[in-house]
Amino acid sequence: MRIDVVSIFPEYLAPLDLSLVGKARTSGLLDLRVHDLRDWTTDRHRTVDDTPFGGGAGMVMRPDVWGTALDELLDEDAHLLVPTPSGEPFTQRTAEALAGESHLVLACGRYEGIDARVAEHYRSHGRVTEFSLGDYVLNGGEVAALVVVEAVARLLPGVVGNPESLVEESHGAAGLLEYPVYTKPPTWAGLGVPDVLLSGHHARIARWRRDTALERTAARRPDLVAGLRVEDLDAHDLAL
Numbered sequence: 620m621r622i623d624v625v626s627i628f629p630e631y632l633a634p635l636d637l638s639l640v641g642k643a644r645t646s647g648l649l650d651l652r653v654h655d656l657r658d659w660t661t662d663r664h665r666t667v668d669d670t671p672f673g674g675g676a677g678m679v680m681r682p683d684v685w686g687t688a689l690d691e692l693l694d695e696d697a698h699l700l701v702p703t704p705s706g707e708p709f710t711q712r713t714a715e716a717l718a719g720e721s722h723l724v725l726a727c728g729r730y731e732g733i734d735a736r737v738a739e740h741y742r743s744h745g746r747v748t749e750f751s752l753g754d755y756v757l758n759g760g761e762v763a764a765l766v767v768v769e770a771v772a773r774l775l776p777g778v779v780g781n782p783e784s785l786v787e788e789s790h791g792a793a794g795l796l797e798y799p800v801y802t803k804p805p806t807w808a809g810l811g812v813p814d815v816l817l818s819g820h821h822a823r824i825a826r827w828r829r830d831t832a833l834e835r836t837a838a839r840r841p842d843l844v845a846g847l848r849v850e851d852l853d854a855h856d857l858a859l
């Protein structure tokens with residue numbers, strides 16, 4: 620997969636050299652390129668923004684600078700991703716869908732965001748998704764780009780060492796939050812580990828994990844419980 624990230628703060632994307640994403644880049648599983656938007660400016664001051672039409676506070680990123688950059692980066696397979704608090708929610712389903720694509724281009728906004736004509740223009744030429752990380756406002760799209768790259772890259776075959784660790788995760792196929800996890804020592808700060816996890820009884824452990832995942836989801840994210848399909852629940856689940 621190829622991912623291009625365009626930002627006026629390319630240094631912000633430095634963590635993409637680390638950990639599993641960094642290894643995926645080194646091994647060639649991920650062709651990730653970070654670009655400085657100002658490289659596409661033509662004036663002496665490398666200007667990327669201007670005052671908003673209609674007045675008001677703040678600055679807006681100019682469409683002509685973004686257009687020059689995106690015309691160069693977007694090929695016919697590319698999917699343009701524009702982070703914005705007014706976008707559709709970015710979820711694990713979004714990450715799964717994007718993991719099947721060959722080329723993503725992330726356009727990181729700053730200030731009051733990118734002139735609205737940029738998304739409109741490229742939507743008439745190809746795939747564009749304006750997405751939000753959540754119901755809050757960040758200073759720029761770089762954090763959103765880090766989130767997307769990490770959430771998508773870990774789903775690419777070979778990036779996570781043991782693919783089994785992706786199976787029972789929160790927000791997976793079961794639609795549940797993950798059960799609580801524990802490791803050694805068996806007692807810490809006066810707190811023990813649930814006996815069943817020390818029993819070696821695989822069926823009982825699986826049942827306990829399922830039950831605690833359901834209980835935790837109901838307590839913390841009742842909206843997810845509402846989305847569970849009855850046919851995916853067993854009699855024990857329904858008795859909880």
Ligand code: SAM
Nearest residue numbers: 702703704728731732751752756757758759760
């Ligand atoms: N004026 C915009 C609004 O109220 O919708 C907020 C602009 S914000 C200060 C600047 C940039 O941060 C946005 O263009 C976007 O790239 C990014 N950003 C901020 N919050 C975000 C969120 N919740 N999800 C995704 N990107 C976000």
